[in-house]
Amino acid sequence: MNKSSIKRIILTMIIAVLGIISAGAVSFERQEALDNAPVVGMYRFVIPSELQGAYNSVGVENLTSSMAQEPNTLSMNVAHVKTNPTTSYVIEMYKDGNALDTHRKSEHFQKYVNEVGSKLTNRKLYDVQPMLLMEKAEPLSAINDNTSVVSMTEFTIDKNEEDTILKQYQLDIERAIRDDVGYKAGYILRDRNNKTYWYVIQIYSDDVAYKKHVSSPGYRFAMGQIQPYLKNSKTEVLQGDILVNHGGQSFLRN
Template sequence: MDNRLQKAPLMRIFKLKVASDKLTEFSEIGQHNLTTSIAKEPGTLAMYSTSSPDEPSTFYIAEIYENTEAYEKHVASEHFQSFASFAAEHLTDRLVYQLHPQWLKEKAEAISAQGKDSLTVKLAEVDVKTESNQAFRDIVVKEMAAAMEKETGVLAMYAATLADNPASWRFFEIYADNAAYEKHRQTQHFKTYIEQTAEMVQTKKLLTLTADILVNQGGLFFDLFL
């Protein structure tokens, strides 16, 4: 599928904490919400439910919608309303990262993975020196474009900045497995990116997440500067 966007989509990452005795129910309701959404809502482009391997009750949810209209259609759906009702009662904490997409790309084949799949998911939080932000963007976009073109095991890469802090980046990446991720780290384009941005980065945090439910339409591409 080719899904090239001319306008920035709506993208957010949620950090949710679920009551420890409701984890199974959360997964079941979440699975129904995500899989139904991706099947019935063309404007729902990607939905990923992941969890922390160290904190099983902590979930990271990434969502991408084509536009506000697509999001509102999703929110009005019966499957989302069921999820929202559960969340209102059983979430113990909720943090939302409102994001400005910078560069997003998926392989053409749609992802549909459920139930502790072997796919490897990484979430990186990177704060960049303000004066270096544009140069950092140029370098990291070049690196991601090379990875998506040359590495079959790199399935999706998303780069976005916080809506209220353009120098605070979030990278959500999906790999075929851990071997594909390790292979990526050994590529020349990745090593060049690390070397060229070393003095630009203030802080960096990398999370390895458990893939619970990962679904997308496939073929998404967006570049803010095109």
């Protein structure tokens, strides 16, 4: 075989390999685009002291109007750091991208952006995907009740144990939703760009309900099963400000 023939064969092999890689990349992008999971947004920001009053009043109007007028806006949650009330988190959920667009175009959201949202500082956007979203069947409406508690836990997982970790959390959250009156919702999210970094957000009616859950046999068993596969786990307990949903959400990523 002459050198020219060998070069042609090598070139053909390279083109074939590149074609396979390209096809794989396109396939992955299509899977991401076709993901039918709810859309979740999570944000953290600081509210300047002079905006506290407007932030609260306009924020309540925005979120409660969303529940009343947007059936595909599933859940809206605002909570602040107990030791630093100016730092707040928002976790919001939509049926799909169209529902998110509908919310952003709404009059109440535009009013919020113009009067408050555009003036918030130290903003951080968490690019997340839902792994599990579960709520009690009845709608939740806890607005400045001064008792609601939101726990936020974040950690890195052993990627080989993703199924075990998700299953144990699922069993515990399902039990709490079913049996604990004060347990309102449990959400598990992961970083879109680092799928081994997870967030667990859980909503309780009050501090008693929170302590009851984390001391329950079911929770302790679940944590015992997954703790060896978690790294750098940390939990922050937040004060709920506005926690509203339609209720009944039940999503589990396959």
